[in-house]
Amino acid sequence: xEEPPSHLNDRSRxxxxxxxxxxxxFLSVFPLLLSIFTSLSKIRFVKGGFEIEYIxxxxxxxxxxxxxxxxxxxxxxxxxTFGWIILMVFIAVMIYWLFRYVTGPRRRLFGVLMRVIxxxxxxxxxxxxxxxxxxxxLPGTLVVTLIxxxxxxxxxxxxxxxxxxxVTQNLPGKRFxxxxxxxxxxxxxxxIGFLFRMLTDTLIGPMAPMWKVAGLxxxxxxxDPATARLAVIIGDTWQWTPFxxxxxxxALEGLPTETVEAALVDGANRQQxxxxxxxxxxxxxxxxxxxxxxxxxxxIIDMPNALTGGGPGIATESVTLHAYNLxxxxxxxxxxxxxxxxxxVATFVALVFVNFIRQxxxxxx
Amino acid sequence: xxxxxxxxxxVLLAAISLVSTGISYSQDKPFEGVNITVLTFDGPQxxxxxxxxAPEFQELTGAQxxxxxxxxxxxxxxxxxxxxxxxxxxxxxxxAPQWMVDFANAGYLEDLTPYVEADAxxxxxDIAPFFRNFSAMYNEKIYLIPxxxxxxxxxxxxxxxxxxxxxxxxxxxxxxxxxxALNGQDMNGDGEGDYGSCISKRRSAQAWxxxxxxASPFIQSLGTEQGAFFDTTTFEPLINNEGFVRALEIYKxxxxxxxxxxxxxxxxxxxxxxxxxxxALSLDWGxxxxxxxxxxxxxxxxxxxxxxTPGSTEVIDRATGELVPCTPELCPYAVDGVNHAPxxxxxxxxxxxxxxxxxxxxxAAYAFFSYVAQxxxxxxxxxxxxxxxxxxxxxxxxxLTPWLAGGFSEKxxxxxxxxxxxxxxxxxxxxxxxxxxxxxxQQVVTDPILSxxxxxxxxxxxxxxxxxxxxxxxTEEIGREDQLAAYIASLGIQK
Numbered sequence: 001x002e003e004p005p006s007h008l009n010d011r012s013r014x015x016x017x018x019x020x021x022x023x024x025x026f027l028s029v030f031p032l033l034l035s036i037f038t039s040l041s042k043i044r045f046v047k048g049g050f051e052i053e054y055i056x057x058x059x060x061x062x063x064x065x066x067x068x069x070x071x072x073x074x075x076x077x078x079x080x081t082f083g084w085i086i087l088m089v090f091i092a093v094m095i096y097w098l099f100r101y102v103t104g105p106r107r108r109l110f111g112v113l114m115r116v117i118x119x120x121x122x123x124x125x126x127x128x129x130x131x132x133x134x135x136x137x138l139p140g141t142l143v144v145t146l147i148x149x150x151x152x153x154x155x156x157x158x159x160x161x162x163x164x165x166x167v168t169q170n171l172p173g174k175r176f177x178x179x180x181x182x183x184x185x186x187x188x189x190x191x192i193g194f195l196f197r198m199l200t201d202t203l204i205g206p207m208a209p210m211w212k213v214a215g216l217x218x219x220x221x222x223x224d225p226a227t228a229r230l231a232v233i234i235g236d237t238w239q240w241t242p243f244x245x246x247x248x249x250x251a252l253e254g255l256p257t258e259t260v261e262a263a264l265v266d267g268a269n270r271q272q273x274x275x276x277x278x279x280x281x282x283x284x285x286x287x288x289x290x291x292x293x294x295x296x297x298x299x300i301i302d303m304p305n306a307l308t309g310g311g312p313g314i315a316t317e318s319v320t321l322h323a324y325n326l327x328x329x330x331x332x333x334x335x336x337x338x339x340x341x342x343x344x345v346a347t348f349v350a351l352v353f354v355n356f357i358r359q360x361x362x363x364x365x
Numbered sequence: 366x367x368x369x370x371x372x373x374x375x376v377l378l379a380a381i382s383l384v385s386t387g388i389s390y391s392q393d394k395p396f397e398g399v400n401i402t403v404l405t406f407d408g409p410q411x412x413x414x415x416x417x418x419a420p421e422f423q424e425l426t427g428a429q430x431x432x433x434x435x436x437x438x439x440x441x442x443x444x445x446x447x448x449x450x451x452x453x454x455x456x457x458x459x460x461a462p463q464w465m466v467d468f469a470n471a472g473y474l475e476d477l478t479p480y481v482e483a484d485a486x487x488x489x490x491d492i493a494p495f496f497r498n499f500s501a502m503y504n505e506k507i508y509l510i511p512x513x514x515x516x517x518x519x520x521x522x523x524x525x526x527x528x529x530x531x532x533x534x535x536x537x538x539x540x541x542x543x544x545x546a547l548n549g550q551d552m553n554g555d556g557e558g559d560y561g562s563c564i565s566k567r568r569s570a571q572a573w574x575x576x577x578x579x580a581s582p583f584i585q586s587l588g589t590e591q592g593a594f595f596d597t598t599t600f601e602p603l604i605n606n607e608g609f610v611r612a613l614e615i616y617k618x619x620x621x622x623x624x625x626x627x628x629x630x631x632x633x634x635x636x637x638x639x640x641x642x643x644x645a646l647s648l649d650w651g652x653x654x655x656x657x658x659x660x661x662x663x664x665x666x667x668x669x670x671x672x673x674t675p676g677s678t679e680v681i682d683r684a685t686g687e688l689v690p691c692t693p694e695l696c697p698y699a700v701d702g703v704n705h706a707p708x709x710x711x712x713x714x715x716x717x718x719x720x721x722x723x724x725x726x727x728x729a730a731y732a733f734f735s736y737v738a739q740x741x742x743x744x745x746x747x748x749x750x751x752x753x754x755x756x757x758x759x760x761x762x763x764x765l766t767p768w769l770a771g772g773f774s775e776k777x778x779x780x781x782x783x784x785x786x787x788x789x790x791x792x793x794x795x796x797x798x799x800x801x802x803x804x805x806x807q808q809v810v811t812d813p814i815l816s817x818x819x820x821x822x823x824x825x826x827x828x829x830x831x832x833x834x835x836x837x838x839x840t841e842e843i844g845r846e847d848q849l850a851a852y853i854a855s856l857g858i859q860k
Contacts, residue, residue, distance in 0.1 A: 045449035046471055067838050070831075071813070075822075138822050203624060220626035225820060311568045312628050313820030314813060325569070328442050329809035 039336035059337035068334060071314055071322065072341070074132030074140030083130040090126055094119045118356070121348055141314060141322040142345065147229060148236065148304075148318060149297040149349075155237045157290055160244025165274070167245075168252050178249070185242040193306020196235040197222075200307070222308045225315030232316050235303045240296075244289050251285035252278065287358040291350060298346040319345075394427030396729040403716075403733070404444065405459035407434035408633075410652065410753025411513070411714050414737065414746045415459065422736050428729040438569045441804050448473035448719060456722045457730035462500040462712040463797040464804060465508050466851065474508045475718040480731045481507050487735045488758075495789055496757045499796065500712040509715035510734040512743070514757025516788040517578045517710050520653045523670045525552050525645050534646070535703050537579060537615045537675045544622035544646055553642030553664060561622030563635040563644035566819060570631040573812035574710050575648055579616045581706035581795045582677040583608030583688065586696040590856050593706060593795045594806075596683070597856065600840060600849040604833040606686030608679075613818060613825040620819065628819050640665055648674070650711070651747075651755030654781040658772035659750045667774050671784035673791070676705035698793040707788035708795040713757055748773070755785070762786060799855040800848050802839065810835040 039060070042053045062068045079087065098115050101107055129146065132139045139147070163181055167174050184192065200221040202211040211217055222228045255278065263277045301320040304310055310317035310325070317325070319342040326335035405412050412434045419430035433455065435443055444458050448468070468474045481489050487510070489497065496511040519540065521533050525547060534540035540562070548561030566572045577593065584603050585593035595602055603609070620627050624638060632649065639647045640656050640663040647653060656662055657669040679688040680695055689695065696704040716734035718727050736742065744761055746752045748771030756762060762785075768778035788794065798807060811832055818828035840848050 045445050049451070050449055067835055197629075201626065203626065218625050220624075220629070222629045223626060223820075308629060309567060309569045310813075311816050311820065313817035313822040315820060315822075325809075325813070328438055329805055330442050330445060331805075331809070 035336050035339065038332055039340050041333050043330075043332045045330065055333070059333045060341070062334060063337055063341060070138075070140065071317075072140045072142055072319075072338065073128060074143055075136065075138040076131040077135035077137035079130045079134045083134050087123075087126060087130055091123060094122065114355075118348075118352055122352070125345075138313075139315075141317045141319045142341070144229070144314070144316060145298060145300070145318045145320075145342070145345075148233060148300050149294055151229075151233045152236045152240070152297050152300075153290060153293045155233060156241045156244045156293060157286070159237065159241045160289075161248050161286075163241065163245045164248040164252055165278075167249055181245050182242045184239045185246075187239070189239060189302030190306050192235055192239050193303045196231060196238075196303070197307050200231050222316075223312055225312060228308050228312060228316050232300075232304050232307055235307060236297070236300060239303075240293060244293065247285060247289045248282060251282040255281050283361050287353075287361055291353055291358065294353060295346060295350055298342060298349075394425075396725070396732065397427030399428045399725055399729045400431065401428060401456040401726055401730045401733065402431045402433055402454065403457045403459060403730070404433050404435065404440070404447075404455040405714070406437040406440050408753055409434075410633075410751060411459060414512075414742075414749075414752040414754060418737050418742060419733075422733050425736070426729070426732060428733065430733055436569075437571055438808070441808070444468065444473075448721065451721060453719060453721050455719065456726050457716060457718045457734065459512065459714050459716045461797075462509055462511075462715050463799045465503050465715075465717065466799050466801055466803065466855075468717065469503045469506075469508050470801065473720055475720045475727055475731075476506045476508065477510065477718065477731060478507045480728075480735075481510075484731075484735055486739050488740055491740060491758045491760050492738075493757055493759055493762075493789060495709065495794075496713055499709075500715055509717045510731075510738050511713050511715050511757050512734065512738055513713040513715070513754045514747075514785070515650045515709065515711040515713040515755060516785050517575070517648060517650060517674050517708050518654075518671045518784045518788065519674055520639065520647045520649060520657075521670050521672070522552060522642075522645050522665065522668055524668045525550065526670075533670060533672045534675045535672075535701070536677055537582070537612070538677075540646065540675045541615060541618055541622075544619060547645035548622035550645070552645060559643045559645070560624050560638070561645050562619045563623055563630075563638050563647045564619055564627065565630045565632040565635040566620065566628045566816070567631040567634075568628075568812060568816035571711075572631070573807060573815055576612070576616060576811070576815060577710060577795060578648065578674045578708045580609050580612035581708055582675070582704050583612055583679065584681055585706045585793060585795055586680040586691065586698070586704045588698065588792050589794050589796060592852065592856050593708075594798045595800075595849075595852050597849075597853055600845050600852060602833045602836040603681075603683075604829050604836065606681045606829075607688040608677075608681040608686075609829050610825045611679075611688060613828055616815075617819055617825070628816070637662075639669075651781070651785060652750060652753060654777075655748055655752075655755075655771065655773075656750030658777065660772065662750065666772070667777055669777065671781050673705055673784055673787045674707050676700075676703040678702055678704070680704055698791070704793070705791060706793050706795050707791050709788070709797060712797050713755070714753070745771070756782065796856060798852075800851040802843060805839050806836050810839070 040054060040056060042055050044051045044053075063072045098112075098119060101115055102112060125146070129139075129143050131137055132143050167178055167181070198205045199207050202208060202216055202219050202221070208217070211219070221231045259277055259281070260273065263273055268277065299320050300318045301324060304316040304318055305321055305324070308316045310321050319338060323335045323338040323342070326338060403415060405415065412432055415430070415432045419432060423429050440460055441464055444455070444460060444464075445467070446452075447454050449471070465474065481487060492501070492511055493514065496514055500511050501507050501509045519534065521543075526533065526543065529547060531543050531546060534543050544561030546561070549558040551557060552559040564575060581593045584606070585591050591597070593603065624630065624643075635644070635647055636649065636653055636656055638644050639653055640659070642664045653669065654671055657665050660666065676699070678691050680691055681687065682689045691699050691702055691704050698704070716737070718730045718734070722730075740758060740760055743754070743758060744764070744767045746754045747756045747761055748767050761767070762782050765775065765778050768782070769775065773781070814823065814828050814832050814835075817823050818825065823831060
């Protein structure tokens, strides 16, 4: 049989790839580009469709400096002495980190530039957190989201790792618990939101008798900003710890037994075994699972929406819920602008984690 | 015996309703094969009677009615986007009449005037003038069929107040005094302390609709045309004043005598607490009245009274924004020195038909709303708590038979209907805000700021300033002159 000409072979590659590329463009890239335009526009619904008016950066201006600032960024107050100390220490650490890079053997101009930009944004974010947490300051939806991200992911990693270590022990019923620990991940997030809404109801919820015994009857978890945020983090942790657990369990079970046996022969105790043998070996998987959870956690909406409705006030309103509420109010432009602000922050945190923290941890193994 | 009589009366009324409506549709099934989808909120009130009547309507006309429900906070934008994009997933809607201005102006709603004029069965003249002329109409056309009548009222436990030697509150200050005095008392005999006041304050629900009832008596005293939301000459918000701030303080203080999770309770939650005997006072539409007589849900049957929403002995001086004592000139409609300004909040759930669907579907959708609104169905529905429908027909105020059949005692029925009648006939009644994009002013801006105020994130003054600033921003964006003209028109002011 005669071979087709080579130029047809070359073209057939593009023809075969084209459908997939078109699908990606149509479903992902075009909407992304369109939403950029939306964020720069004011949209009005009229008979037969909608009117779009290009307004430049006004939606962003509204969020960062205008009437939306208080809700998105928060209310500012002068930092306390403690706040100043934290900021100064952080800046000093950042400068030291930059200094080490600049004086190190692997310095490059691009690397210096990226680090300077990273330091500026990180200091800005910390400055925002400090000023909205001081005195009469109030965190906006951005800071609330950061609390959910860092509080939730830290709790999920610690618990997930603990459970994974537990299940790798030769304990009775470990197969059963392996399945049980996974169950929360299978439930729809809104369902978990409503579940925790019932559990935190100290008056008529199923846990009311227990709350009563604990002296917490007539107390509402969701009326106080701090406990409401805690309730959201607990609910989110309950749902997503299984994800961390199953990944870390796979990593632990896949470790070669020789190093563990060698450590045992050398007389390593449990703490030493964990610190020097197990933990370094699961760091690549750990950093990956943390990165995935950080990216996902930035998008949190179901739990605060179902559990607290974003309240009290805006104490538990995440950026995604904020954007959703703006969308409900037919403010599509500001909602899109907010989504891009979130995308910027989430990308920044993910890049910092990948390039500086994950890299550093991997190099330390 | 009384229960048996009640059941027999309900069966009789239902039978009469089927027979009477059957006359209209019995010749054939004019909508055989027609499917209509009706969108409303996920109550379960409001949707319940629609879902219950749908099979009856199909039996009579052949039209299949599907009722789709969504959360209240999503209802406005789903209707808007469905119609604006020409998707027409829904053929008809049951929603708040105050949104009609946006939907009618954009041409999304069918003009139902000719339908009503050709429909004797709906008994249009029996619908109370307020609902017939304000809730249903815009620019002299009928766009909505009223299915419900809404007024805020204060409910109180007659037994608990009588035992404590207290009178139902006439002013908001008295409300606080009564709530404080009764808070912590056991009102349902379970040995636990109960609450002086239960008012739902959940964000992104309907809680924001209470606040005008707190603020209005401090702001509007010269009659409906004076307006309680905006100045009728400048369209500046009537917010940055001592009356509004005082109302905010009272609104917040009620929480001291309420359940601990009041800020996350929706209106269904406070109703449940009230009929479970856990509250001395509550602010609600007409729903508690009919829920309280439902033996399946209520332990406070014949222990519930209703009064017009409390008023104030002070009103603002509109020139200075300061509170000043009521005088006959400042408060001409005051009763015993108390200025009441009952709010026709929400105006009653009403049905509108999409203008973008086929004529056959429009006819079927209208016929369904007409069927639900006809006295044979409506006069029974308004006596049932779970429907969420409250009285809006003249006959419902005049004929006590359905109320007695529904489980009301004569005193309770008179008390309940009397409180609604007092509000409906009050010359200082406050009309819902009905200017373009009113949903943004109230649901989008006011709701979260009220929630932040309750959470301590704003002082009363800051909250008032913030709401005022954001209302001004919306006005500037839409156009002050147009908004002012719409506001004046909605108040019925002739200039």
